[in-house]
Amino acid sequence: MYYQKTVNETLKLCHSSIYGLSSQDVKLHQEKYGKNVLLKQKNESPIKIFIDQFKDLLVIILIISAIISGLSGQFESTIVIIVVIVMNAILGTHQTIKAQKSLDSLKKLSLPQVKVLRDQTLQMIPGDELTIGDIVQIEAGDVISGDGRIIEASSLQTNESALTGETESIDKQCHPLSKETMISNQNNMVFSGSLVTNGTGRYVVTSIGMNSELGKIAQLLNDTQERKTPLQQNLDQFSGQLSIIIIIISILVLFLNIFLAKQKPLDAFMIAVALAVAAIPEALSSIVTIVLSLSTQKMAKEHAIIKNLSAVESLGCISVICSDKTGTLTQNKMTVQNIYFYDQLYHYQDLNKEKHDHLTLLKTCSLCNNASINNQQRIGDPTELALLDLVNYHHFPTLSHLNELPFDSTRKMMSVLSKNHLYSKGAPDVILQKCQTILIHGKKEKLTHFHKQTILKQNQTLASQGLRVLAFAYRPCTSFGLTVEDENQLTFIGLVSLMDPPRHESPLAVKACRQASIKPVMITGDHIVTAKSIALQIGICGEIS
Structure with missing residues (x-):
């Protein structure tokens, strides 16, 4: 099993390397392993959909009545009933096929995007193009699109509730495990459908599609049978009860005509059949189908696609x-709203790069960032993308850092090293605890208790408006290898408020x-x-x- 293999052994088994696959390798792997998709039950053919329209109990009763009418010489009734049944089946078939096509189109539009290393270049590709051997880069907020063996992990955590039912995030690492263990304990593996809740990392894809753990669950789901809707159950119950009543009355009429009215058995039988046919509501099935179809069309105009006609009735019961x-x-697009420097609140458009504290904040936003925006392609955490938008709005260059202490849920902050300074961002209360000085109008001053209370009060005011607030700080730092001990004696720069607008x-x-x-x-x-x-x-x- 891959979780018992070293990184190098896993890469060798997947015919890959830490630099990812080449374009030629990708083509060969995709031909060998297929697409990274979960196979679902194939859409039923139009013929089968058409035949299924005749399975309702009420329709079966109508068919029986048409046959009896034909045998008794009432050909007009037979023709009318058959026309009604066929038109009803055509209408139901048309609506079902139309809904299937619309759903298939929507599924193509909603494919997840994945960051992969191919030809030694980071690329964004649709999840269904992922193949075994791909090197995938992940960060908080990403959804795993294929099972894989972790090869790099920095404070990496994932939520695997889709597989295990456990809601707690699981710490991940890249070292091999010595013993055979269940999925929930394979902490050097990631699984399709899981959510990255913290940190960053890379993994090599080891299983895709139906061979992934999620694919095995999907196969079990494909074997389940659809349940009838309340409307279908009620119609079946009504049809069954109506059939029993009609049969009882017809038999009663038959015997009364034979023994009391002294009619010939054949004449009595024809009267009983005529009564039964007349009592059957031939138009009920068509009326139900037409009404549901009209409701479905109305829902489609409101951008809601109904796959099954009978589901419309269930929607009517929603409370x-x-x-x-x-x-x-x-x-789902975070945007910067305001920037707070001590005792001054600015709209994000009003920053001035000529001011030292404004320039320092833009620099920190650029450095404490793992997102990227290239040719309208936005890759990364929504909050970091919003900070990058702020940087780009003020035409500040995107900077790179030398080393990083990534964010984790314990520290509630991240720090990076650039040249001879350390830059940090994180929760305001955490950052303030690590600060000894503060930038006020571009000059450093000692951070007092009054300063802290003023900043925390501003943080509470912004947070009460539904805004997410981050604090930024920095300090000189000459060491290359960053540790958490370096995240002290910082200088407070300011606060940035962000929001995902409705x-x-x-x-x-x-x-x-x-x-x-x-x-x-x-x-x-x-x-x-x-x-x-x-x-x-x-x-x-x-x-x-």
Whole structure:
């Protein structure tokens, strides 16, 4: 197993190297291993979809009644029933095929992007193009797109709840394990579907698609059978009860006509059949299909695709809608709002590079950053991308650092070394504890208790508005090998507030839900103050999970 192999052994087994695959290797590997996709049950053919329209109990009863009508010479009734059944099947088939095509198009648009090292160059590719042997670079916020053996790890943690059900993040490292162990204990491996919650790292892809651990679960899911919707269950129950009543009444009429009315058995039978056919609601199936189809078309105009016609009825029973905050109710694009220097709050557009403290903050934002923006391709953590946008807005160059102490959940800060200075960013309360001096109007002064209280008060004011706040600091540093001990005696520079703004359509969607007596609920792992601010802006008040 790969988790018991060294990094070099794993790379050799995957026919790769720490420099990644070449374009020629990628082509060979993709031909050998296929695409990195989870195979799902194939879309049913139009013929099978058409035949499935005749499986409902009500339709079966109509078919039986058409046959009986034909045998009894009532050809007009037979033709009408057959036409109704066929038109109903055509309508249902058309809607199902249309929904399948729309869903397939959406799935192609929603493929995750992956950072890989190919031809010794970092590239962004769709997740389904990942292949065995690829070297993938990951950081906090990334979703793993293929199983792999970790070859580099810096404070790396992942959430593997999609596989194991454990919600706690797992520390990852790159050393081989000596004993055979279960997935949850393979801390030198990453698995498809997991979320990187902290740190940075690289791994070599060892399994993709249906051969990944997630693929094995997907195979089990593909073997499950779809359950009928409440509407289908109710129609089946109604059809069954109606059939029993019609049969009982027809038999009763048959015997009454034979024994009381003294009619011929054949005549009595024809009357009973006519009664049964007349009692069957031939148009019910078509009416249900037409109404559901019209509802589906209406939903499509509202940008909601319904795969199964019968699911429309289930949607009509909804009383609560739970929605994720980030990326659903918000734009999932962090943007810098304000910058605070001691006793002065600036809009991000108002920075002046001629001022020493402003210039130092822009420099720190550029250096304490692992994101990159190239040719409209944005790679990295949303917060770091927002800081990079700030730097680019003021036409400040993107700088590189010599060494780094990455962010981790214990320290709540990160630091980098550039030339002869250390630059840090992190949680305001943590950064302030490590500061001894402060930049005020470009000059260093001793950081007093009053200064700290003023800064923390400003931090609380910004945070109460639903903004994420980061603090920045720096100090001279001549050592090359950074340690946590170097993150002391810092000089406080300032605060930067950021926000993931709500989507413009979110308030309207929430209002529409309330008008329909549907309770909208926002679910998020963010701080309650941030969540409340977004909830107030979009109209969800007090209903926060």
